[in-house]
Amino acid sequence: MLKAIIIDDEPLACQIVQEYLASWPQVEVVNICHDGFEGFKAIQQQKPDLLFLDIQMPKINGFEMLELVEHPPAIIFTTAFDEYAIKAFDHHAVDYLLKPFSQDRFNKALAKFTGGLAGQSNAISGLSSPSSSSLSSLLESTALSPQQQNRIVIKDNGNIKIIPIEDIHFLEAADDYVKVITAAGQYLKNRTMASLEKQLPAQAFVRIHRSYIVNVREITQLHAHDKETYTAVLRNGKQLPVSKTGYPRLRTVLGM
Helix, strand or coil: CEEEEEECCCHHHHHHHHHHHHHCCCEEEEEEECCHHHHHHHHHHHCCCEEEECCCCCCCCHHHHHHHCCCCCEEEEEECCCHHHHHHHHHCCCCEEECCCCHHHHHHHHHHHHCCCCCCCCCCCCCCCCCHHHHHHHHHHCCCCHHHHCEEEEEECCEEEEEEHHHEEEEEEECCEEEEEECCEEEEECCCHHHHHHHCCCCCEEEEECCEEEEHHHEEEEEECCCCCEEEEECCCCEEEECCCHHHHHHHHHCC
16 A cells, blocks of 8 residues: 655645546555745654645645655645746656646546556556656756745644745855754755855855855955965854855945
């Protein structure tokens, strides 16, 4: 038996997925969640094989939720998202159901994960999860919502924490993660520096070094050590190196 979780804030959409699944007795719906917080907890606790996941939801959206899941199961997106996002799904081979969708399209989406359209009688134990690289590429290339541009969502000791961007002092590269530094503490985010640089507003955050992105409002001084070496001093006393390529970007934003 395949365990599935439906994560969608629309009760009617959840009901439709349940009705369509009546033709797939191999699939058992073990939970129905109506926002990303509930969905994240349900995934951690029940470890499903398959998600039916909406994107546009209250609290945190589907993309933000997926960023927090270390080993996501197979995913079928159920979405009314725009054309740009749909192209991203196509490019990264993650299946999706564009609302409103029919029983036939639903069946094809499930059959895709079984390895073909041979029929519903086939076992679906071969259902495959998305590779971490394809999912990361999808999350980084899909259009960002205004919500995501104003905050960063992180996992903190198993809980979800939403950090407004104005609370961020700077970001620091940390192997496969990024450290998010705030007055309240520091947190790890499973994203690349390049993707966060694209997400954050360029007039407020500057990539001053390959390992650092700084909130320019936190800078109090800029020290020059020689013609090519600079240090940015923040309000909390932290000193960050400014590279040769980062210095011109910082000067432009500061209006120097």
